[in-house]
Amino acid sequence: MSDFAEIIEVSPRDGIQNEQKILSSNTKIELIQRGIDAGLRRFEVTSFVNPKRVPQMADADEVAAALPRDTDARFIGLTLNARGFDRAVAAGLDEANFVVVASDTFNQRNQGVPTADSIAAFGQSIDAGRNKIDVGVTIAAAFGCPFEGEVPLDRLLEVVDGCMAHAPFELALADTIGVATPRDVTERVRAVRAAYPDVRLRLHLHNTRNTGIANAWAGLEAGASSLDASLGGVGGCPFAPRATGNIATEDLVYMLDRSGVRTNVSLDKAIAAAEWLEVQLEKQVPGMVMKAGGFPTGVAAS
Template sequence: MPNNTAFEQSDTVMPHTPSSVTPSSAVPESVTIVEVSPRDGLQNEATLLPTETKLELIDHLVASGLRRIEATSFVHPKRVPQMADAEAVSAALPRGEVSWIGLVLNERGLDRAIAAGLDEVNIVVVASDTFSRRNQGTSTDEGVDLWNRLAKRASDAGLKTTVTIAAAFGCPFEGEVPTERVADLIRRCSDAQPDEIALADTIGVGVPAQVVALADAARREAPGIPLRWHFHNTRNTGYANALTALQLGASALDASLGGIGGCPFAPAATGNIATEDLWYLLDRSGCATGVDPAVLLSGARRLGEMLGTTVPGQLSRAGLFPPVELPPA
């Protein structure tokens, strides 16, 4: 059953207004973390986890208190073999507390997401033509047209809709992406009345000044639509960008347990910002997330065992401050 409260904001979250976009030194009292490790995290890992192991990971995430989780993507298994079990994962998801998100790229993907009974769909429009063709086989303009069709169908089926504008901070093939181009895409995509717009630094090239410029563009072109941000830490700017977005009134921030992930179709697109590291930044800044750090860190360590590697996130190695003895993974 779709969760119709997933996008409701509490009175403690900074509202979206068309006023000044200069970051405040203060942060909102709370923000939503959207967990993407089961999808964006695992899709770029060489290790193919079996369905039951993915569900163990998801159990850790739910137990930690995360309540919006991108569980899978409905894409062709030959293109992204890590997501070949999307239906099996969806069928086993615990329902009731979490709003479950699926990424879709085309009509067939949306058919599968609706049949799987997910609560939300994340539909991607890529800001550059070259990357769009490599990622989805369409031009950017074709991607906007597709978004408009899919958004209506998803909404009619009772699913919440997010349009993610990928490569909004830069393209691995074309280089700089002008703010004006992203602003135009925001305006055109807002015509379909998404429940949320997400701006993605898909290859981790963005800096806080770009966050400010894009937040200004979003407020100008799509006033009142909640704004979500997706950052990678490829060049160690992801957390600075997240803090800037938070100060500008972000409704949600994406993160991936352990900092795993990236885009398999973008060269050198390394991991997302780590959920546990983001939690530490937010918590020490006075911003509540509803997440239990002990369970989160236990999950990050267990994820490293699942993948047979050390996850990129720092907090699972450095530990909490002040020091706290944590349970085993």
């Protein structure tokens, strides 16, 4: 296990895509800037999807155009198909993250085609954009599907093989509906790592059933190098029934810092950013460390 873990901030995309309150483009840019100020250096900033299905992302092109480019931060756009990928390239983002769902039923509902068709579209996009943008792939529902239930390990590895045949910049496994346990994460990360020892391996974990933080630790121990998180723990997939909450960035930073794993993220600034986001959303958000604070420093006895 490395002594450094990269945190990828997804609040501007997955964090707010399920919210009733639609944030302005300027508010989204301020959210990203607050993350940069806290030390975060990779962001999923938007998704290039049909605005009728995800109205919170209707301003994807405007957000991409307004990003603070005078930093060393890297900006990622989520894409589900070739059209979305082309928009991410045109927007001048650093990375495109293409989504393929491990189950056919969910892929059909999410993207309108079977999984194999999404893998083929991913391959065509990565071939077209290889010299223009770094292209990664997220395998959604890698630990379970809301429509088919269990996703067997053999099925996951079949989808992983299909994606890895196109040599993505990065591979992510997503617990889209928050059903994974640490044992599941350990098993699947180790299996992918055994098959592809050199792949950049990322985890997108949800805390829907209060296992997200434990799963994150298990993933790092098993060989993942990057973890997605969202300030305040906001987020969830709009196409997965009862899907809630990402891991809270500040909760993850606290656990890793106290465990001796560097993140290069300021806990205090992450908490402040989560508190600010809560005000913008006009609702209480699920993050816990933002409410409890960091480790108490204590007061010396007189």
